[in-house]
Amino acid sequence: MNKFSRIGFILAAAGSAVGLGNIWKFPYITGEFGGGAFVIVYLLAILFIGLSVFIAESIIGQHGESDVSTSFVRISKSKNPKWKFAGFVIFAGLIILSFYSVVLGWILNYVFTSFQGLPTEASVAGATFGALTKDISTQIFYHTIVAGTVIFIVLKGIKDGIERINLILMPLLALILFGLFLYAVSLDSFSQAMSFMFVPDWSKINGSAMLAALGQAFFTLSLGVGTIITYSASLPKDTNFVKTSMYVAFVDTLVALIAGIIIFTFLFEAGAPSAAGPGLVFISLPVVFSDWGILGQVIAISFFVALVFAGITSAVSMIEPSLLFFIERYNMTRQKATILCGSIFYFAGIIALLSMSDEFGPALTFAGKNTFDWMDFITSSIMMPLAAILTCVFIGFYVDKDLLRDKFTKHTSVLVFDAWYILVKYIVPFAITILFLNKLGFIS
């Protein structure tokens, strides 16, 4: 198999992890849960839970050296072929990609409309955003550009496609974020944003804040969809997977924090509310930027371009597990697999966007949720938590412990191994089960 270089892997996995989850979702849920205390809970969730599962997925991939299904079978104690069913997780990636591509299309649209001018009032910005999510032809147009780009990149394979795009886009993303961060530091509200993000007010933390932090830790590290397993299958065999996992989690967390600081500085500077929900970057921010004239337009364009770059590198990582599955298990060529999976997510994306329109919405709404929301719910509330629980139970009970210890202690101490093993075997599955039951409404 065509392998990543070590740095190529770190960039590609970081590219997968850093996405809309960091720059769009993390700031808005931090805003909704009141800042500092939520950030601390989130950091703990990344460090103790997300990172442990990331390492577990990385081991499965690096030592299975194949698609998700085959890797599970290969590293299980019994080599029981039934473990191939654990590969169901790859379909979560395709479903997420269907609506992620639509959302990326909105952002691409914002890049272009920012050239023309920005809304000066929240009500206008809200109406513009609302109209976009109902505008079928505009959404299909941008979704097609995004889907075409993703397909074009993955057609070229791991090294010439995925590794190369990450080598280009990740440094550019870092540059834009750094520029925006420097601008934020120069503003008066920077210190207010820092206190909002880092001074905890524990009264704001409750069960739902903790569960939101946990869910976000999984989503942001691209866990539970086979992406990290698939990318790790192309990680050179002797690479220290504990270190690479730590680097990726670190970069991902750093970007989320920096995005949060930038966005809250901008919002506070304009006196805008911090708890605007999902509309934060689509409705609140453009109005803030409009106050700053031409400079605001440049900042708006840079910000949305950064979001597109972050999103594209995540999007390619959502389709790759399915491609590798069809290539390895069905002997398909990469071209055939790409056409198959590309068509699936492209058309599913169109259904998702149609389900938000006035014309087709009613026919595509079931039990009070439109198809777009169902896709989000089924993946983030059911498939991803189930996959994470399965991965932990698999590692804890169905993989030879001595084998894992051997692999670990080539790179770290026995103590680190023991701590990780206890976390993965007992603590993480327990935490995710609670999250899962909560998402399904069994506990609140």
Ligand code: PFF
């Ligand atoms: N980690 C990405 C983000 O934070 O936007 C989302 C994601 C990427 C989820 C890849 C799942 C995945 F396979």
